[in-house]
Amino acid sequence: MEIVNTTIGRRSFLRITAATGGGLLVGFNWLLSCKTLDSKNPQISIPKDWFKINGYVRIGENGMVTILSPNPEIGQNVMTSMPMIVAEELDVPWENVIVKQGNLDEDSFKNPQFAGGSLSIMKGWDPLRIAGAAGRYMLMKAASNNWNIPMENLITNEGVIIDKSGKIKIGYGEVASQAVNIKVPKNLKLKEPESYKIIGTSKNNVEGPKIVKGNNLFGIDYRTENMLLAMIEHPPAFGMGIKSFNKDEIVSMPGIIDAFLIDTSNPNPSWAEVNAFNEIIAIVGERTWDLIQAKKKLQVDWVTFDNLESSEEHEKRLDKDLIDGAVTEKRLDGDPDIVFKNASKIIERSYSCPFIAHNTLEPINFFANVQKNSVELVGPIQTPKALEASVSTLLNIPKDNIDVRMTRIGGGFGRRLYVHFGLEAALISKKIGAPIKLIYKREDDITQGTFRPAYKSVYKAALDEKNRLIALSIKGVGLPNGPIFPNRFPAGAIDNYKAENKSSNTNISTGAWRAPKSNFTAGAEQTFIDEIAEICEKDPIDFRLELLNKVIRNPVGKNLDYDPKRFIGVLNLVRDKSAWDIEKNKFKGVSSYFCHNTYVAEVIEMVMIDNHPKIKNIWCAVDCGIVINKNSAKNMIEGGIIDGIGHALYSQLKFKNGVVTNNNFDKYNLIRHNQSPANIKVFFVENKLSPTGLGEPGLPPSIGALANALYKITGKRFYKQPFYENENVFDA
Amino acid sequence: MEVFEIIVNNKLHKVESDASTPLLWILRDHLNLVGTKYGCGISQCGACTIHLNGEAIRSCVYPISAVGKQKITTIEGLSEQDEYSFVQKAWINEDVSQCGYCQAGQIMTATALLEKNPDPSDEEIDTAMSGNICRCGTYIRIKKAIKSASSHKD
Numbered sequence: 085m086e087i088v089n090t091t092i093g094r095r096s097f098l099r100i101t102a103a104t105g106g107g108l109l110v111g112f113n114w115l116l117s118c119k120t121l122d123s124k125n126p127q128i129s130i131p132k133d134w135f136k137i138n139g140y141v142r143i144g145e146n147g148m149v150t151i152l153s154p155n156p157e158i159g160q161n162v163m164t165s166m167p168m169i170v171a172e173e174l175d176v177p178w179e180n181v182i183v184k185q186g187n188l189d190e191d192s193f194k195n196p197q198f199a200g201g202s203l204s205i206m207k208g209w210d211p212l213r214i215a216g217a218a219g220r221y222m223l224m225k226a227a228s229n230n231w232n233i234p235m236e237n238l239i240t241n242e243g244v245i246i247d248k249s250g251k252i253k254i255g256y257g258e259v260a261s262q263a264v265n266i267k268v269p270k271n272l273k274l275k276e277p278e279s280y281k282i283i284g285t286s287k288n289n290v291e292g293p294k295i296v297k298g299n300n301l302f303g304i305d306y307r308t309e310n311m312l313l314a315m316i317e318h319p320p321a322f323g324m325g326i327k328s329f330n331k332d333e334i335v336s337m338p339g340i341i342d343a344f345l346i347d348t349s350n351p352n353p354s355w356a357e358v359n360a361f362n363e364i365i366a367i368v369g370e371r372t373w374d375l376i377q378a379k380k381k382l383q384v385d386w387v388t389f390d391n392l393e394s395s396e397e398h399e400k401r402l403d404k405d406l407i408d409g410a411v412t413e414k415r416l417d418g419d420p421d422i423v424f425k426n427a428s429k430i431i432e433r434s435y436s437c438p439f440i441a442h443n444t445l446e447p448i449n450f451f452a453n454v455q456k457n458s459v460e461l462v463g464p465i466q467t468p469k470a471l472e473a474s475v476s477t478l479l480n481i482p483k484d485n486i487d488v489r490m491t492r493i494g495g496g497f498g499r500r501l502y503v504h505f506g507l508e509a510a511l512i513s514k515k516i517g518a519p520i521k522l523i524y525k526r527e528d529d530i531t532q533g534t535f536r537p538a539y540k541s542v543y544k545a546a547l548d549e550k551n552r553l554i555a556l557s558i559k560g561v562g563l564p565n566g567p568i569f570p571n572r573f574p575a576g577a578i579d580n581y582k583a584e585n586k587s588s589n590t591n592i593s594t595g596a597w598r599a600p601k602s603n604f605t606a607g608a609e610q611t612f613i614d615e616i617a618e619i620c621e622k623d624p625i626d627f628r629l630e631l632l633n634k635v636i637r638n639p640v641g642k643n644l645d646y647d648p649k650r651f652i653g654v655l656n657l658v659r660d661k662s663a664w665d666i667e668k669n670k671f672k673g674v675s676s677y678f679c680h681n682t683y684v685a686e687v688i689e690m691v692m693i694d695n696h697p698k699i700k701n702i703w704c705a706v707d708c709g710i711v712i713n714k715n716s717a718k719n720m721i722e723g724g725i726i727d728g729i730g731h732a733l734y735s736q737l738k739f740k741n742g743v744v745t746n747n748n749f750d751k752y753n754l755i756r757h758n759q760s761p762a763n764i765k766v767f768f769v770e771n772k773l774s775p776t777g778l779g780e781p782g783l784p785p786s787i788g789a790l791a792n793a794l795y796k797i798t799g800k801r802f803y804k805q806p807f808y809e810n811e812n813v814f815d816a
Numbered sequence: 817m818e819v820f821e822i823i824v825n826n827k828l829h830k831v832e833s834d835a836s837t838p839l840l841w842i843l844r845d846h847l848n849l850v851g852t853k854y855g856c857g858i859s860q861c862g863a864c865t866i867h868l869n870g871e872a873i874r875s876c877v878y879p880i881s882a883v884g885k886q887k888i889t890t891i892e893g894l895s896e897q898d899e900y901s902f903v904q905k906a907w908i909n910e911d912v913s914q915c916g917y918c919q920a921g922q923i924m925t926a927t928a929l930l931e932k933n934p935d936p937s938d939e940e941i942d943t944a945m946s947g948n949i950c951r952c953g954t955y956i957r958i959k960k961a962i963k964s965a966s967s968h969k970d
Contacts, residue, residue, distance in 0.1 A: 159915030159952050288911045295916035296904040296923060298851015298891030305850040313845075338817070338834070373834065373841040376857075445855050445863060445951040446917045494853075494917030495951050526856045715911055719957065723914055726953030749860035749949065758942035760955035 135260040137222060139192035140170050140215040147243050147257035149176045152186035154193040155204045156466050157291075158496030160720060160779040162204045164290045165712040166212055169205075172282040173216025173275060176243040176256065183290040188468040188488035199466040199493075200501050200596070202680035202777025205712060209774055217275075218268045226262035227254050242281075277710060277772045286715035291492060301492040303463035304449045304523060311451070312341060314512045314522045315375040317365040317382055318532050321742030322591050323390035326363055330383040334367060337381060339374030342516055343367045348507040350477050356470035359504035360532035360593040366512045368520060376525065390591050392742030395438070398563060401588055402436065402540040405561045409586030415570035417641040418580035420546070423555035427546035431619060435608035436540040437805040438736040439563070441744075442597060443754060446494020447529045452509035453519035458485040459510060460519070464493035464500055471503040475510050497727075498596035502534045530752060531744040534595025535737060537562040539604045543612040546580070551620045553631075555580035560605070563590040567601040567608075573651065573678065574613070576644040577631035592739070598727065599780035602679040603787075607732060607805070610675040610788025615801060624674050624792070625659050646678045650707045653769050654685040657705035661767050662687035673792025677785040681776035683707040683769075686725065686785045688761075688793040697797045699729070699761040702789075704782065706766060709773035717778050718766040724782025725764055730755025732787040733808045753806075822883050824849065825893025835881035840864045842880050843890060851891035851920045855949070862948030865921040866890050872928035874947075891920040894927065903927045906965035914952035922948045926962050935966050 131144020142150040151167035151174075167183045190197055195211040198204075220240055227245040228235045237248045243256045277283070294301055319325055326345065334343040349362040365382065369375045424430060450463035459481055465471050468488040476483045493500060509522040541560035548554050556578045560568040566585030575581055597603060617627035632655075634640075635648040655676050659665065662672065664687060676685035689701040704721055711717050734753035738745045746752040791802040804810040820831050824847060831846050838857075843849040843866070852875055855863030859874035866875045867889040895901045900908065903923050913919050922945070929936060929944040936944065941962055950958065 159913075161914065286911075288908060289913055289916075291916065292908045292911060292913055293900070295913045295919050296891075296900065296907045297895070298849075298920040300850045302853075302917060304854065307848070371833075371837075371841065371845045372854075373837045373845070377834075443951060444917075445853075445861065445915070445949065447854065493915060495915045497951075523854075526858075719911065719914060719954065722956055723953035726955060727951075730953065748858055749856045750858060754949050754951065755953070755955075756947075756949060757945040757955050757958070760953070762938065762956060762959065764956060 131257070133261070135264050137219040137260070137263060138215055139189070139194065140212070141174060141219045143256050143260035143263075145257045145260060147255045148180055148182065149174070149243070149256070150182045150184055152184050154186045154195050154197050155208065156197070156199040156468065156490045156493055156496070157185065158199050158466060158493040158500070160199065160204065161289055161713065161716040162199070164287055164716060165205060166208055167290070168282050168287055168712055169209070169212040170216040172280055173213045174219045175240045178282055178287060180243060185490055185492070187490065188472060190469060197468055199496055200498070202682070202779040202781060204777065206681060206774070206776045213274050214272060217272045221268060221272060222263040222266040223256050223259055225266045226259040230254075230259065230262070283710065283712055284714065287713055289716065302446050302494050303451065303491040304446055304494070306451050306462050306491055306521060308453070308519050311519045311521055312368050312370060312516060313372055313375060314366055314368045314509070314520045315379060315525065316508060316522065316528060317367070317379055317384070318361040318528065319386055320531075321392055322360065322593070323392045323742045324386045324388050325361075326365065327385040327387045329365055329385065333383075334378050334381060337374070337378050339371050340367060340369045340378050343378070344515060346508060346511040346515065348478065348504055348511060350474060354470060354474055356467050356501060356503045357474055357507070358502050358534050358593060358595050364508070366508070368512060368516050372523065379525070393590060393592060393739055394741060395739045398439070398538050398590065398739065399436075401590070402538065402561055402563065405586055405588035406540060406542060406559060409561050409588050411584050412566060412587050413568065413570050413585040415575055415581065415583045415641070417575070417578070418555070420555040420557050420580040420582045423580040424544070424546045424557070427554065428549045429547040429551070429619070430544065431547070431616060432542060432544040433612055433615065433803060434540060434542050435611065435803050437538065437604045439535045439538045439592060439594070439739070440597065440731055440735050441530050441533050441535055441737055441752070442495070442497045442499035443530060443752070444495030444497060444499050447526055448499070448505045448524040449522055450506045450509040451519065451521045452506070452513040454479065454510055454514040457481055458487070460487050461506055461510065462489045463491055463506070465490060465503065465506060466493070466496050466498075466500040467503060471506040474503050474507055478507055479510060479514065497598040498600070499534060501596055526749070527747045531747045532593065534593055536597030536603065537564065537594040539567040541567060541605065541608050543608065545612070545616050547620065553578060553616060553620065557582040559584045559586065561586040561588050563588050563592065564594065567605045569601065569605065569645065571643050571645045573646055574609070574631055576635040576639045576641060576648070579640055581640065599679055599783045602677065602780070602784040603728065606675070606677040606679070606784030607787030607791060610677065610785065611791045611801070611803075614673065614788070614792040614795070625655055625664060628655055628676060650683045650769070651676060651678060654683045654705040654707050657767055657769055658685040658687050658703050661705065661765065662689070662703035671793055671797035673789045673794070673796055675785040675788030675792060677781070677788070679784055680780045682778065682781035684781050684785050686789040688789040690793045690797040692797060697794055699793070700763070702761055702764040704764060704766045705769065706778070706782070707769035707771070708778055708781070709771060709775045711768050712775060714768070717768070720778040721766045721782035722764045724780065725786040726755060726760055728783040728786035729761065729790050730759070732790060732805050734759070734806050736806050736809060818881075820880050820883070822880065822888060823885070824888045825890060826887075831880065833880060835879065837880050839866065839875040839878045839880055839883065839888065843875065849890050849892050853917060853920060855918070855921075861918070862925060863918050863921040865924040865948065867924060867928060870928065870931060872925045891924060894923070901927065902968055903930065903961070903965045906961040906968065910957050910961040910964060912954050912957040912961050914954055918948060918950045922950065922958055926958070926965070930962065930966055936962070
């Protein structure tokens with residue numbers, strides 16, 4: 085039995101407030117609960133009263149349970165998996181649970197409410213379990229008081245409290261009203277993983293039935309009675325700003341209410357305020373189509389204040405700063421410089437990737453209603469707390485008067501970590517004096533942003549006369565910062581090792597894009613290791629295992645970021661599942677990577693169809709500790725692999741004179757149905773370690789596995805992303 | 817501004833709008849049928865897919881003036897309240913969705929495909945569906961759902 089200290093949640097759990105009436109849930113029907121479509125169980129009706137047990141849990145007098153999901157839902161399915169953890173410890177049947185999205189209220193949830201870094205489950209693991217266990221304790225204690233039976237003689241089973249003789253039973257709903265008064269002790273007992281009934285099973289997405297009906301779940305669907313709509317126009321090029329525009333003409337157009345400049349610059353911007361342009365044009369009207377027409381009629385006097393960059397210039401700058409750039413991070417083990425001088429063989433390869441956009445399919449949007457001294461903000465945001473803080477500073481309104489509510493989010497990928505669109509919505513609402521919903525046109529979304537930086541890295545290996553790897557040097561640069569993780573694998577495995585990050589500069593705005601830096605470095609590193617393994621005449625999996633076993637036996641240097649044993653675990657699992665040692669004649673490539681606290685190994689098998697290489701099968705092994713929701717976890721890994729393969733093959737932002745030239749999906753390629761692999765098999769290492777994230781870790785290794793499998797079938801190594809555009813092998 | 821009478825999900829609606837307004841914005845802004853999504857505005861992503869006389873079309877580039885008496889079906893009209901079409905059921909059972917934003921459009925395209933071709937091959941599914949982008953990469957599950965809907969269709 086794991087004992088946890090509950091102090092972090094104590095104050096909120098002690099708050100005694102019984103929620104009144106059915107007002108909490110209007111228009112209830114059984115489809116809102118977590119029942120499956122085919123469920124035969126009798127329908128449970130809406131409770132008359134809901135009793136607030138704690139920040140997460142409300143229980144109805146009939147045993148129905150509402151669990152609030154604290155974090156933003158961007159498609160990583162936390163709205164199902166986080167409540168599953170609460171329900172597990174609360175010990176209630178999943179079919180009696182209704183899940184609702186929580187609003188920003190970290191005091192109540194005692195959990196950081198953001199979606200980023202694949203951290204929701206890892207950070208929420210304790211607060212969610214404690215919330216469930218505390219609720220269960222309160223209900224049991226209430227029953228114990230009623231019956232005058234000691235707690236030790238009571239057990240629970242799926243929403244029912246039972247005395248050990250089995251004679252007395254009472255449902256949670258019947259004691260819920262008394263439970264709200266119970267104090268939670270300092271220490272709580274949590275379940276052992278062996279007794280889990282919900283964690284580790286597969287529960288369907290709680291909003292699946294609403295999604296397929298087209299219900300108004302997303303920020304872009306949100307509306308209020310007297311709401312106006314707004315669109316923006318930003319400078320066409322990085323390095324340009326606005327001087328003036330034809331305001332009078334725009335305002336005279338049908339359906340247009342006003343047009344004006346807004347400026348979102350805060351004196352001391354937070355990290356979340358990265359954005360392309362602070363000063364932009366806002367147009368307000370009643371209908372989207374009117375706004376789109378007005379945007380076409382804009383005549384703006386732009387001013388150039390900075391260098392207008394192009395893709396060609398970016399490539400040159402990366403090459404130059406690989407040599408000249410300032411070193412920002414470094415690791416040095418042994419003496420690689422001397423070893424390289426005396427090596428029998430030196431292999432040097434360069435890898436690069438372009439800027440890419442996030443392209444969340446739901447375009448950037450946000451609702452704001454700014455009153456004299458209060459603000460209502462509703463929409464898709466990965467960092468609601470950062471948004472609240474920035475709006476508070478910008479409008480000089482106390483945080484307590486700012487209400488932030490999260491909608492379902494049509495894709496995040498890091499784009500909605502940055503809050504500028506929320507600030508823009510707030511400024512527009514303030515200026516026009518009405519609630520507004522800001523919507524970006526796709527072109528406005530893709531041509532500014534917080535792009536994945538362009539990167540370039542050089543990997544250099546020294547071999548001795550027996551083809552043994554004796555030194556490795558890695559140097560990486562990015563616009564603006566380098567992509568290397570100096571203390572990750574293969575650091576620790578090589579006696580003479582050097583890793584350096586270098587900085588460059590650009591006026592293109594950049595930020596976190598799903599698995600930042602790893603989304604490039606994993607591909608470069610794992611492709612290079614594959615090439616070295618071949619030169620060393622080793623099987624690529626054996627070669628990796630030898631390096632990892634050396635880290636276990638005799639690690640080189642200190643401060644290694646990873647656990648070599650868990651790395652070996654996923655490699656062995658994928659080796660087994662992909663029949664790696666049996667089907668030697670097939671065209672398979674392997675890759676493995678550790679990021680966001682999770683270990684992943686992937687094997688891709690290719691076939692040639694009509695002289696075109698095509699992916700036939702993908703096997704993936706994952707060690708993320710305890711898996712919460714199995715089928716949904718697989719979905720996340722499948723999506724990460726397809727995302728990684730898609731961007732490595734097809735996607736690239738192109739710049740000319742500071743302008744993004746491929747500004748919509750006719751010119752910017754995203755992977756489509758006919759290009760997607762058809763078979764991905766995902767396997768999890770079974771252990772009882774605390775769970776880590778799955779949103780990002782599936783993506784990075786897919787690029788190396790793709791490049792290595794492509795090499796097997798085409799005989800050609802792939803160094804420069806996007807592969808499809810830069811390597812003519814696909815035209816065969 | 818002109819007045820148009822259009823039939824959406826078997827209901828007649830009177831709408832006053834500019835003749836060039838794409839159906840997407842009529843549905844979303846005028847009729848508050850927000851299941852049909854805006855993704856690109858240039859018929860490249862399929863998020864706005866609806867049926868016009870049973871054919872899958874991109875509502876973001878289809879002007880209201882061209883509709884006439886043709887019957888429009890949106891995701892909201894695919895099944896009665898609290899009911900699900902066989903395609904919607906397959907989507908739920910295969911647990912297809914990640915963010916879910918594209919899925920209404922995917923379901924509309926898949927439904928039109930299955931109406932015409934009740935038992936499509938992998939290649940036929942790829943061809944029919946390649947105009948619908950899923951940014952989360954749920955393509956494998958979409959294909960599974962289409963196949964399962966195809967085998968359960970009466």
